[in-house]
Amino acid sequence: ASLSSRSMASKTPVGFIGLGNMGTPMAKNLLKNGYPIIATDVFPESRKELQDTGAQVVDSPADVAEKADRIITMLPSSPNVIEVYTGPNGILKKVKKGTLLIDSSTIDPAVSREMALAAEKMGAVFMDAPVSGGVGAASLAKLTFMVGGVEEEYQAAQELLTCMGANVVYCGQVGTGQAAKICNNMLLAIGMIGTAETMNLGIRLGLDPKLLAKILNMSSGRCWSSDTYNPVPGVMEGVPSANNYQGGFGTTLMAKDLGLAQNTATNTKTPIPLGSLAHQIFRVMCSRGYANKDFSSVFQFLREEEGQ
Amino acid sequence: ASLSSRSMASKTPVGFIGLGNMGTPMAKNLLKNGYPIIATDVFPESRKELQDTGAQVVDSPADVAEKADRIITMLPSSPNVIEVYTGPNGILKKVKKGTLLIDSSTIDPAVSREMALAAEKMGAVFMDAPVSGGVGAASLAKLTFMVGGVEEEYQAAQELLTCMGANVVYCGQVGTGQAAKICNNMLLAIGMIGTAETMNLGIRLGLDPKLLAKILNMSSGRCWSSDTYNPVPGVMEGVPSANNYQGGFGTTLMAKDLGLAQNTATNTKTPIPLGSLAHQIFRVMCSRGYANKDFSSVFQFLREEEGQ
Amino acid sequence: ASLSSRSMASKTPVGFIGLGNMGTPMAKNLLKNGYPIIATDVFPESRKELQDTGAQVVDSPADVAEKADRIITMLPSSPNVIEVYTGPNGILKKVKKGTLLIDSSTIDPAVSREMALAAEKMGAVFMDAPVSGGVGAASLAKLTFMVGGVEEEYQAAQELLTCMGANVVYCGQVGTGQAAKICNNMLLAIGMIGTAETMNLGIRLGLDPKLLAKILNMSSGRCWSSDTYNPVPGVMEGVPSANNYQGGFGTTLMAKDLGLAQNTATNTKTPIPLGSLAHQIFRVMCSRGYANKDFSSVFQFLREEEGQ
Amino acid sequence: ASLSSRSMASKTPVGFIGLGNMGTPMAKNLLKNGYPIIATDVFPESRKELQDTGAQVVDSPADVAEKADRIITMLPSSPNVIEVYTGPNGILKKVKKGTLLIDSSTIDPAVSREMALAAEKMGAVFMDAPVSGGVGAASLAKLTFMVGGVEEEYQAAQELLTCMGANVVYCGQVGTGQAAKICNNMLLAIGMIGTAETMNLGIRLGLDPKLLAKILNMSSGRCWSSDTYNPVPGVMEGVPSANNYQGGFGTTLMAKDLGLAQNTATNTKTPIPLGSLAHQIFRVMCSRGYANKDFSSVFQFLREEEGQ
Structure with missing residues (x-):
């Protein structure tokens, strides 16, 4: 009963923890949609920026949990998530029964499942909802959310996520949102390196890069990296390869996501x-x-x- | 002068060497378009089959070269091409000046360039024109031809190739047709294995395969292998994975094409x-x-x- | 003071947890050396076997910790170690101050460090001491131990480990024993696959396998897998390849160790x-x-x- | 008859083609052993250097073949070998019946077999005899020769090769010398990268590099790259890693040999x-x-x- 009353009660305060490059514009989009925000972050400057746009700022995740029964977290990696949820000043120290916890960080699905179990013990509900799309998509509320968790709570999560994203996809039980994100990025990484190798080989064999891209894109070699985000300067406009590889999705971030893919594959004995x-x-x-x-x-x- | 007179003179006999699973339907499509065919093959049954549909059959590539000034070859691999062109009964033993030689085999582009040089010495013109599309596309005249060779001769080649294919793409100098074919198939191979790994990992992480395919196909993981030829049984209909991997493009053939990619990459010092x-x-x-x-x-x- | 008194007091009871294929012969070797053993295992049959050779058997790791101030653990993987040390009936529930805990399992060094911290909080000392050598070496007390932990405690550990092994190597702080084990097995795996590829290629190129092995072993291709454990049947006697690959070190175990290497590499961002x-x-x-x-x-x- | 008379007649002139970093000291060692040398090279400076030490210099491989019935070639790669043997001024233009041709270049074994066939047509005998050991070993006559060719001729080859090397190993039919060389270097390359990865991982996990090397070298991870040529600065003296990776065996040369391994593997369908x-x-x-x-x-x- 408490769950459904909470999820229907829109425009009550929403907690937001993690005000980095992605979290800040996401929280702002919730504010724009009329949700009061109770926020926190480890960096005072980040807290200040959101405060200036009308959010209430508190000191710790535990404080957020005291004041909000829907909380979104957007953190860099698994250890941060563990700390924010289960640390000494973590959400679960003061979480209210029935609270909906939505984690949009990209982390190991096994950690998502652990957090869900820990939340359940406190009577709260945890969902994983990692995003695809970068800072630009976050600002424009055009993110894609991949959501894992109890299906009955999906609608309540969707209400908030649609304020921040253009697509919200329900993937299944807790952790499947992370799984979908990790799978997509692994295939993306493979397609990108494959496209780079192939374009490079073709150019060395005497093919014009634009022509080669055209041939691939009308054939079975076609992929997102060849037709939408071609890595060869001069083939497409408006992509990082046209701008000395500035902007876009950093190599470090891709390496991090592939580390997650690697770990989940190792742990499930998947080649x-x-x-x-x-x-x-x-x-x-x-x-x-x-x-x-x-x-x-x-x-x-x-x-x-x-020799060069 | 001899060149242009030849290339304009349509419906004069066309030579065809290599009457395998691909060559036979290709030659038949030329017959359907009204071109008299002078054909040969090492296997008598293959010669017989084409003879029954109205082609004139002769004993050797040299004999074909005596009777036709446009010749198409469709052979399994580089050594066969070398034999058919430069062997003791090869085309170049009796080729007429100005003859147009079109090789649709998939071979090492370096061999294509060698054949072009050897043909040039005899006053003939060689083009490489490998195909994508399998036996079905060959029967329906829906192949894609990727053509390399002197641009002035491209139109003459195109006249014949359009009888056998739906797309004919000019790629550049001799060997670039092969290069384009090899590049496409290398990226295809990478995308297919990548898709297989990704789908398998996702399934083990609890995702429904159809849902995962849908998510990839609306995201940056999208590729031909995920959206058109998905390798997971039950995700798509009308593809080999729906039919116990019967039909389609055999693993041996893919391994052969990747061997060509590997050799050209090694020889051009391309990683x-x-x-x-x-x-x-x-x-x-x-x-x-x-x-x-x-x-x-x-x-x-x-x-x-x-354990299974 | 309590530490040094304990480590000097030889022939007082030693705890042993984990009586599998490796643990049982290791515990027996301690018995042979005159150490009373207090043992436990999840499987009653394993407990029974050791009891029959003179060990005292108790119900749980906690019970072992009550009765012994030197305890050795030999368990299949990280989750078992975590359970045996920190679980509800785990060692740390009843561990005495100054107890020396030696874990000979092969696990993630990060877990070893966690266990060491947890032990330290209870006033106990944890060392990791994984082994190389299989069941045969365990029976013959010919194992090699790679030991990580506080250097002052190394001598106390060594006293026990030399009863079970021929070599005991001090590697550094906690976790470095695991690190050394993982590193060795990763290089072993690479050398073995490399040797297998190389021998196979040489054979296909017409070389006699014994001659090829001889050439490699006198040259820079030499490695343990080529000169001591050659994978090609007929090259050496007394190795698994001479016996249809029975016995030896199972592929599953190697895959497990490589999974540990993979995880530690991912977590330390090491290529x-x-x-x-x-x-x-x-x-x-x-x-x-x-x-x-x-x-x-x-x-x-x-x-x-x-085709075969 | 001519063959055996030739191979017994020692101290008659020996031809030497290819006077690079390796060929020059090799030819000098033959001179030191009392063999008159008839030499050539494409570079005049190289010819001059050898002339100054007492060799007779001629203009072309064909000229060498006119004056010597035992000829050694030491060339950079397959195309050079093809040119020197079968080119317009090549050895085979003027080779005498019964001449013994020994090629110490490292090339594709398939090219060795081609050269052997071409030599046989002219009544000459071709053997492949690539070397391991670098410029230092060449100067000190400490090379290892791996020899492929007709067994009856091996003794005649050995007589010359022992003047230039410490080990001469008969490997089998023509091409197996190359095969042995390629196989060794492939396994060497794998062992070296494996050692580098392993040492790097161990260091990041807190192990001292010298200690780690010692552990590997007494365990199953041991290989030539770990115990004789360790790649980590500070672990060993007198190796390139102790001298900022100067000297030794250049990365380009290793990449070339691996290209040969790759090509032979592709052509024999060996994974x-x-x-x-x-x-x-x-x-x-x-x-x-x-x-x-x-x-x-x-x-x-x-x-x-x-970040560095």
Whole structure:
């Protein structure tokens, strides 16, 4: 009963924890939609910025949990999520029964399941809802959310997520949102390196890059990295390869997501030969000056000719 | 002058060498379009079959070259092409000046360039025009031709190729047709293994395969193997995965094409980490019972669980 | 003071938890050396077997901790270690101050560090001491122990470990024993697959396998897998390849150790391209009938020819 | 008859073609052993240097073949060998019946077999005899020769090869010398990258590099790269890693040999997953500033930490 009364009661305060590059614009979009926000972050400047736009700022996740029965978290990695939920000043210290906890961080699905169990013990409900789309999509409320958790609570989550995203997809039990995100990004990574290798080989064999891209895109080699985000400068406009690989999705972030894919594959004894090699390649790139470039710079990493 | 007179003179006899699963329907489509065919093949049954549909059959490539000034070859691999063109009874023994030689085999582009040089010495013109699309597309004249060679001769080649295919793409100098074919198939192989790994990982993480395919296809993981030829049984209809991986494009053929990619990459000192690993994977599959299954059976190869 | 009094007091009871294929002969060797043993295991039959040789058997790790101030654990994987140390009937529930805890399981070094911290809170000392060498070496007290932990306690550990092994190597702080074990096995896995590929390639190129092994072993290709444990049947005697890959070190166990290497590499952002691919290869082998064969059967996995 | 008279007649002139870093000291060692040398090279300076030490210099391989019935060739790659043997001024233009041709270049074994066939047509005998050991070993006559060819001629070859090397190993039919060389270097490459990865991982996990090397070398991880040529600075003296990776065996040369391994594996349909990935890694290194460093610099390539 408490669950349904909460999820129907819209426009009551929403908690938001994690005010980084992604979290801040997401929280602002909730504010725009009329939701009072109770927020916190470890960095005072981040708290200040959101406060200036009308949010109420508190000191800790526990304080957020005292004041809000719907809370969204957007954090860098698994250890942060564990700390924010189960740490000494964590959400679960003061969470109210029936609270809906939505974690939009990209983390190991096993950690999502642990958090869900810990929340359940306190009478709260945890859902994982990682996003695809970057800072731009976050600002424009055009993110895609992949949601895992109890189906009965999905509608309540959807109400908030649609304020921040254009697509909200229900994936199944807790952890499947993370699983979908990780799977997509692994295939993306493979497709991007594959496209970079292929374009590079074709160019060395005498093909014009634009023509090769056109041939691939009308054939069975077609993929998102070849037709929407081509890594070869001069083939497409408006993509990072047209702008010296600035902006976009950083190689470090891709390496992090592939680390998650690697861990979940290892733990489920699933062979991922190409995913695993893609992980290694982006890992090496991180230490060779590509960490902050868009991940399509793998074309640049591979193309350089000997002796140059 | 001889060149242009030849290329304008349509409906004069066309030579056809290599009457296998692909060559026979291609030659028949030329017959349907009113071109007299002078054909040969090493296998008498293949010669007989085409003779029964109205082609004139002769004993050797040299004999074909005596009677036709436009010749198409469709052969299994580089050594066959070398033999048919430069062997003791090869085309070049009796080729007439100005003859147009179109090779639709999938071979090493370096061999195409060698053949072009040898043809040029005899006053003939060689173009490479490998195809994508299988036996079905060959029968329905729906192949895609990727053509490399002197641009002035492209129109003459196109006249014949459009009788056998739906798309004819000019790629550049001799060898670039092969290059385009090899590049496409390498990226296809990478995308297929990547899709198989990803679907398998997602399923083990609790995702429904149809839902996962839908999510990938609306996201950046999208590729031809995920949206048009999904390797997971039950996700799509009308693809080999829906029919126990019968039909389609055999693993052996994919391994052969990846061998070509590997060789051209090695010879041009081009790094192809994923292409190279994809080659190894299909190579191992060939010796583990997957040689004649469609290459999307890599999903089956990777999915099997331990202890089963 | 309590620490040094304990570590000097030899022949007082030693606890032993985990009486599997490895643990049982290890505990027996301590008995042979005159140490009273207080043991437990989840399986009654295993407890019974050790009881029959003179050990005192108790119900739980906590009970062991009540009666012994030196305890050795030998368990299959990280979750078992966590349970045995920190579970509801775990060692740390009743551990005495100054107790020396030696874990010979092969697990993630991060878990070893966690256990060490948890033990420290209770006033106990934890060391990791994984072994190399199989069941045979365990019976003959010929194991090699790689030990991580506080250096002052090393001597006390060594006293017990030398009863069970021929080599005891101090590696550094807690977790470095695991690190050394994982590193060795990763390089072993790479060397074995490399040897298998190389021997297979050489044989196909016309070389006699014994001659090839001899050449490698006098050259820079030499490694333990080529000169001591050659994977090709007929090259050496007394190794698993001479006995249809029975006995030895199972593919599943190697896959498990490579999973640990993979996880530690991912978590420390260390690129391990070959280690990672080796992991994938043994993982695939596990699901294709090689799980219980010796890991040198990778030669058999790779050698099979197409069409056979 | 002519063959045996030739092979017994020692101290008659020996031809030598290819006076590079390796060929020059090899030819000098033959001179030291009292063999008159008839030499040539494409570079006048190289011819001059050898002339100054007492060799007779001629203009072309054909000229060498006119004056010597035992000829050694030491050339950079397959195309050079083809040119020197079968080109317009090649050996086979003027070779005498019964001449013994020994090729010490490292090339594709298929090319060795082609040269052997071409030589046989002219009544000459061709053997492949590639070397291991670098410029230092060449100067000190400490090379290892791996010899392929007709067994009856092996003794005649051995007489000359022992003047230039410490080990001469008969491997089998023509091409098996190359096969043995390629196989050894492939396993060497795998072992070196494996050692570099392993040492790097161990260091990041807190192990002292010297201690880790010691542990590996007494365990199953042991290989030539860990115990004789360790890639980590500070672990060993007198190896390239102790000298900023100067000297030794250049990454470019290793990449070349791995290209040969890759090609022979592709052509014999042999899976070499780790060999293939090792090839790709050294290929990438070549274009990132490591081309002329010793191949053990792969440690440096992999170790660099992110953000540095």
